[in-house]
Amino acid sequence: MGAQPLIRVEKLQKHFPIRLGAFGERAVTVHALDDATFDIAEGETLSLVGESGCGKSTTGFAILNLHRPTAGRVVYQGRDIATLDEKAMRPIRRDLQIVFQDPYSTLNPRMTVGDAVGEPILFHGLCKRSELPHRIERLLADVGLPPRFAQRYPHELSGGQRQRVAIARALACQPKFIVCDEAISALDVSIQAQIINLLLDLQEKYGLTYLFIAHDLAVVRHISTRVGVMYLGRLAELGTRDQLFGEPLHPYTKALMSAVPEADPVAERNRHRQILEGDVPSPLNPPPGCRFHTRCPIAMAECRTIVPEWRDRGEGHFVACHAVPA
Ligand SMILES: Nc1ncnc2c1ncn2[C@@H]1O[C@H](COP(=O)(O)OP(=O)(O)O)[C@@H](O)[C@H]1O
Ligand code: SF4
Ligand SMILES: [Mg+2]
Structure with missing residues (x-):
């Protein structure tokens, strides 16, 4: 500390x-x-x-x-x-980020996992568009999800997987x-x-x-x-x-x-x-x-x-x- x-x-x-x-x-x-x-x-x-x-x-x-x-x-x-x-x-x-009890409240049901995780990176202009897929892949790996999950939608995931995505999204901007x-x-x-x-x-x-x-x-x-x-x-x-x-x-x-x-x-x-x-x-x-x-x-x-x-x-x-x- x-x-x-x-x-x-x-x-x-x-x-x-x-x-x-x-x-x-x-x-x-x-x-x-x-x-x-x-x-x-x-x-x-x-x-x-x-x-x-x-x-x-x-x-x-x-x-x-x-x-x-x-x-x-x-x-x-x-x-x-x-x-x-x-x-x-x-x-x-x-x-400064937040992860909620119910990931449905943070994940747009019409957005793929990849878009959900990439959105804050684009919003804050943290990388070039061409680098984005790689960044998303790394974030998914960080939370224990394989790259193919980037194409999935929230309703296709289990509760634990959805929470992993919510954590990846919170991590996307390298928070403290x-x-x-x-x-x-x-x-x-x-x-x-x-x-x-x-x-x-x-x-x-x-x-x-x-x-x-x-x-x-x-x-x-x-x-x-x-x-x-x-x-x-x-x-x-x-x-x-x-x-x-x-x-x-x-x-x-x-x-x-x-x-x-x-x-x-x-x-x-x-x-x-x-x-x-x-x-x-x-x-x-x-x-x-x-x-x-x-x-x-x-x-x-x-x-x-x-x-x-x-x-x-x-x-x-x-x-x-x-x-x-x-
Ligand atoms: N947006 C709000 N408008 C009015 N009252 C609220 C709002 N958010 C929370 N409260 C009230 O504030 C108090 C504290 O709520 P909260 O912080 O959610 O408690 P906890 O997270 O410990 O369960 C509760 O009485 C709750 O009803
Ligand atoms: S009511 Fe109980 S907890 Fe509150 S100040 Fe008095 S002794 Fe302490
Ligand atoms: Mg509460």
Whole structure:
């Protein structure tokens, strides 16, 4: 890992104004992401975990400026890219890519695999037309597909093959950073393992940095350098994989981690699964103070009014909780 972060995220916020009611008469705000501050180091895999709707995808989209952040900064190569318009973003887009859960959302059904993989190269003017077939062939080889796949259409491929094509397309512009947003979640378990290994091989080969969004904690434990835990639009905790799985500090992280089966049979027999009571509150009206206080087993009076500070407990282990000693 380099000393300089590849990306620095500072107090990043994304609120979605929406309208409710039969006639859209009620204007409300979805607090999808608030006050996220963290670095992403070059060459690392930083995973984001947390229940559905907690703001993981929003974080990925806001970092890439695919959703314009409401507030905060995203510093990439010394520049705040959060406020750039699409034209200014264009040269930077090459470096920052995303792979989604459902490759159908990125692959045009009427475009061959070769055209889909070649399109970003042409768009950014990265090679001569005459060199394109060779570039496409190399990209397909990178993701483990033979050259003949260039002539195929997305519907002729299996789910795993389609995801390989989506990865080849993301790789086409030689990016530095890829957001993998539930990129393996829809695949069969055996195929998931293949795609994870592919992502890890590509990371090593090209020095890629990943923001890996996932809900399968066993996978996250396998691939992550560091892990961030989100709850209702806020980061609860962030640290190395060993810190988060071995010595979680935040009550929400502890509950999440208690659901992960242990490999060691003795540890597994002694594992105490902690079930959280109640539902996640609405992001339209998140609880004041600590957003987790309505479900936290150790909530105190101050948790209901004072937002816990995001602080480093040492060795890069960040947590936001009043009950964790400084
Ligand atoms: N485009 C949007 N407009 C309005 N609300 C949105 C939009 N995208 C996401 N949200 C809301 O923001 C919150 C966070 O969503 P998301 O980031 O997709 O969560 P996750 O990826 O963790 O499941 C959710 O309440 C979701 O409904
Ligand atoms: S700040 Fe309070 S409510 Fe929030 S996690 Fe810590 S103890 Fe629980
Ligand atoms: Mg999501």
